[in-house]
Amino acid sequence: MIRAYTLCTGFIELDRASMVSDLAPGQRWTVPVLSFLVDHPRGKLLFDTGVHCQARLDPVGRLGPERVKRLTVKSGEGDDVVPQLARLHLIPDDVRYVANSHLHFDHCGGNEFFPHATFFVQRAELEAARRPGGVPSYSPSPIDFEHALDYRMIYGEHDVFGYGSVVLIPTYGHTPGHQSMVVRAGKGAQLVCASDACYTRENMDRDVLPNVLWNASVMRESLATLRKLRDQAGATIFYGHDPAQWEVTPRAPSPVM
Numbered sequence: 001m002i003r004a005y006t007l008c009t010g011f012i013e014l015d016r017a018s019m020v021s022d023l024a025p026g027q028r029w030t031v032p033v034l035s036f037l038v039d040h041p042r043g044k045l046l047f048d049t050g051v052h053c054q055a056r057l058d059p060v061g062r063l064g065p066e067r068v069k070r071l072t073v074k075s076g077e078g079d080d081v082v083p084q085l086a087r088l089h090l091i092p093d094d095v096r097y098v099a100n101s102h103l104h105f106d107h108c109g110g111n112e113f114f115p116h117a118t119f120f121v122q123r124a125e126l127e128a129a130r131r132p133g134g135v136p137s138y139s140p141s142p143i144d145f146e147h148a149l150d151y152r153m154i155y156g157e158h159d160v161f162g163y164g165s166v167v168l169i170p171t172y173g174h175t176p177g178h179q180s181m182v183v184r185a186g187k188g189a190q191l192v193c194a195s196d197a198c199y200t201r202e203n204m205d206r207d208v209l210p211n212v213l214w215n216a217s218v219m220r221e222s223l224a225t226l227r228k229l230r231d232q233a234g235a236t237i238f239y240g241h242d243p244a245q246w247e248v249t250p251r252a253p254s255p256v257m
Contacts, residue, residue: 002165002185003039004257006238006249007084008032009050010106011074018070019199019241021211030074031241033106035081036193037088037252038183042161043096046081046117047181047193049110052144053080063105064141081110087252092117097160099168101195101240102175103129103140112147120160120168123153125177137214138175171197171226173219174212180226182235185257190235197222200242204230 010033017025036047055062056075063073078084082092092113099120100108111119129140160166164184171180174196181193196212197219198204204227213219229235238256239245250256 001041002183002257003255004183004185004191005037005039005088005252005255007035007037007050007081007087007252008079008246009035009048009081009084009110010055010079011076012051012071012106012241013074014071018212019210020202020208022208029243031243032246033241034193034238034246035084036181036238037085037090037095038166040161040166044090044094045097045099045160045166046095046114047099048101048107048195049098049114050081050084051075051106052109053082055105055109056080062143067105082113084252099160099179099181100125100145101180101193102178103145104175104196105141105144107195108145111145111149115147115149117150119149119151120154120158121151122170122177122179123155124172125175125179126151126153128176135176135214169225171195171222173197173215173222174210175214178222182229183257188234189257190229190233191257192226192229192235192237194226194237194239196240198226198237199240201239201245204237204239
């Protein structure tokens with residue numbers, strides 16, 4: 001049996017217009033940072049590792065002064081990946097696989113706590129993150145991901161367990177190698193963890209992109225792919241940072257699948 005759980009791995013306050021580009025600037029809101037634990041018979045997989053706990057205690061030291069000008073970490077004690085796993089009576093060594101949707105600080109900040117896991121990251125993502133001089137409109141921080149970890153670079157769609165139950169799909173555009181996750185538990189039950197390929201339901205319903213992105217045309221194609229999974233295939237979409245959805249989402253230790 002496959003079970004999936006949502007974990008809150010941080011809260012961030014920022015300008016809503018950064019996520020929904022046709023809104024007027026100046027509307028501050030607080031959004032959740034989500035990770036997902038898939039309990040699979042062949043091993044536990046964690047999708048994203050959230051905001052590092054140090055970002056709450058020393059935001060300038062961890063995130064840098066420029067990023068702190070744009071956003072505020074609103075996490076409380078326990079709103080990071082290790083104590084969230086403890087809600088499921090798990091420790092990091094219980095996790096066999098980690099998949100990073102991308103390498104922004106709020107999605108890979110906890111990577112260092114999983115030294116024995118195998119990490120799945122799109123090749124384009126890791127290469128762009130490590131490129132000398134960086135990539136325009138993409139600025140990950142090595143402090144979040146550049147650790148002695150077992151990174152397995154993948155290219156495009158990747159079937160983690162080999163029979164379609166957990167599949168990582170390319171949803172490029174927000175970053176050069178962004179990926180989302182599809183979980184299928186039989187009898188038509190299907191959920192999609194979109195991460196930042198779609199911040200909120202509003203982005204999908206109104207077909208509006210965020211301001212924070214690498215390539216708008218590519219991201220629009222990815223958004224269309226996710227919309228097709230929702231509207232035609234009947235999948236439940238978990239948006240990357242949707243406060244309204246989070247309010248009605250079952251929290252670990254209750255499963256969402």
